[in-house]
Amino acid sequence: DIQMTQSPASLSASLGETVSIECLASEGISNSLAWYQQKSGKSPQLLIYAASRLQDGVPSQFSGSGSGTRYSLKISGMQPEDEADYFCEQSYKFPLTFGSGTKLEIK
Amino acid sequence: QVQLKESGPGLVQPSETLSLTCTVSGFSLTSYSVSWVRQPSGKGPEWMGRMWYDGDTAYNSALKSRLSISRDTSKNQVFLKMNSLQTDDTGTYYCTRELQWVFDYWGQGVMVTVSS
Numbered sequence A: 001d002i003q004m005t006q007s008p009a010s011l012s013a014s015l016g017e018t019v020s021i022e023c024l025a026s027e028g029i030s031n032s033l034a035w036y037q038q039k040s041g042k043s044p045q046l047l048i049y050a051a052s053r054l055q056d057g058v059p060s061q062f063s064g065s066g067s068g069t070r071y072s073l074k075i076s077g078m079q080p081e082d083e084a085d086y087f088c089e090q091s092y093k094f095p096l097t098f099g100s101g102t103k104l105e106i107k
Numbered sequence B: 001q002v003q004l005k006e007s008g009p010g011l012v013q014p015s016e017t018l019s020l021t022c023t024v025s026g027f028s029l030t031s032y033s034v035s036w037v038r039q040p041s042g043k044g045p046e047w048m049g050r051m052w053y054d055g056d057t058a059y060n061s062a063l064k065s066r067l068s069i070s071r072d073t074s075k076n077q078v079f080l081k082m083n084s085l086q087t088d089d090t091g092t093y094y095c096t097r098e099l100q101w102v103f104d105y106w107g108q109g110v111m112v113t114v115s116s
Helices: none
Strands: A004-007 A010-013 A019-025 A033-038 A045-049 A062-067 A070-075 A084-090 A102-106 B003-007 B018-025 B033-039 B046-051 B057-059 B067-072 B077-082 B091-099 B102-106 B110-114
Touching: A004 A084, A010 A019, A019 A033, A019 A084, A019 A102, A033 A062, A033 B102, A045 A062, A045 B102, A070 A084, B003 B091, B003 B102, B018 B033, B018 B091, B018 B110, B033 B077, B033 B102, B046 B067, B046 B077, B057 B067, B077 B091
Parallel strands: A010 A102
Antiparallel strands: A004 A019, A019 A070, A033 A045, A033 A084, A062 A070, A084 A102, B003 B018, B018 B077, B033 B046, B033 B091, B046 B057, B067 B077, B091 B102, B091 B110
């Protein structure tokens, strides 16, 4: 199985700050990478797919990048509503696998 | 609009079988695949298996021996059955719609506790 190592596990950011979350795949995944946001007590919501494509309705402050084994999610200008857990997911090979998550909090 | 809703028991005895139903609306099960994803409290999600739009299935090899996914297209429902439950099967179980290998819509989830 492809292992997805996500970092950091937790992060505090001030309002307006730009933050980055990274995912490292145990092998190349050819941009088959998605990012999800999960607010407390809610279901995950798709933010980014194919490493850098913004899902419809997602604010442009979210962006994704990367290639090969390394991918990142950038949040430009932290807002109160961005406080959540964030997960990456690879869809290059079965079984589909997720990262362990990053908890993003407001400082 | 697209909706998915899971239903099933919240408490299951160890060694028993879990049966969950996902009822969907706003899309056709013959056009989209539906997956089951579970999430232990405070941990990352785990993909369990998929009902393809054509009726075929795919399973996570770690669960394949215990898991079965089926559907009833006339009722817009997808079913999950998993046997021999243990305490580490405790968590929230979601059904999700898939679009090009990503999960674009999720149900609200159902919390399942395995305990005697």
